[in-house]
Amino acid sequence: MAATIARLLVAFGSAGLVAMTAVIGWQVFGRFVLDASPSWTEQASLVLMIWYVMFASAAGVWEGFHIRIALLEERLGEKARPLARIVATVVAAIGLVLLVYGAQMCWIVRGNVIPSLGISRAVAYFPLPVSGLLMALFALPQILTGRHPADRAAEEGAA
Numbered sequence: 001m002a003a004t005i006a007r008l009l010v011a012f013g014s015a016g017l018v019a020m021t022a023v024i025g026w027q028v029f030g031r032f033v034l035d036a037s038p039s040w041t042e043q044a045s046l047v048l049m050i051w052y053v054m055f056a057s058a059a060g061v062w063e064g065f066h067i068r069i070a071l072l073e074e075r076l077g078e079k080a081r082p083l084a085r086i087v088a089t090v091v092a093a094i095g096l097v098l099l100v101y102g103a104q105m106c107w108i109v110r111g112n113v114i115p116s117l118g119i120s121r122a123v124a125y126f127p128l129p130v131s132g133l134l135m136a137l138f139a140l141p142q143i144l145t146g147r148h149p150a151d152r153a154a155e156e157g158a159a
Helices: 002-032 041-063 070-108 121-125 127-145 149-158
Strands: none
Touching: 002 041, 002 127, 041 070, 041 121, 041 127, 070 121, 070 127
C-alpha cells in the first residue's frame, strides 16, 4: 500500500514538473513573442513547485532516494541499524513538524487570496501537512526495523 502511494506521489510530482515547465514556457512565449506576459504564470509555477517538491519528498522517504547514509549502511552492515533508526527518527520528527506547522500555516492563510490566481493561499501550502504526515508514516518501518523498505525489497527480490 505504501509503495503504491509512493509511486503515485512520484507520478504526481513528475506531472507537476511537466506542468510547471509548460507554464514557464508559456510565460517566456508571452513575454518575448507576444510582448504580453501573462500575470498568473509566475504564481502558478510557484504553487506547482511547492506541490510537486513536497509530494516527491514524501515519496523519497519511502523509495530511499533521499540523502541517506547508504555508504555507512553498506560498509557497516548490521552495525549501521542503530544509526539508520536515528536518521529515520529525525526524518519522522521533521515530518511531524511539517504536519503540525503546515496545518497551522494553511489555517492562518486560508483567507488570503493569491491575486493572480484567485485561489486561497492555503491551497499552495496544503502539501506541507500532507507530505509531513506521509514522511512520518514512511519512516516508521525503518524506525522499527533499522532497515529501509527499499533495501528489504531488493534483498527479497534477489533471494
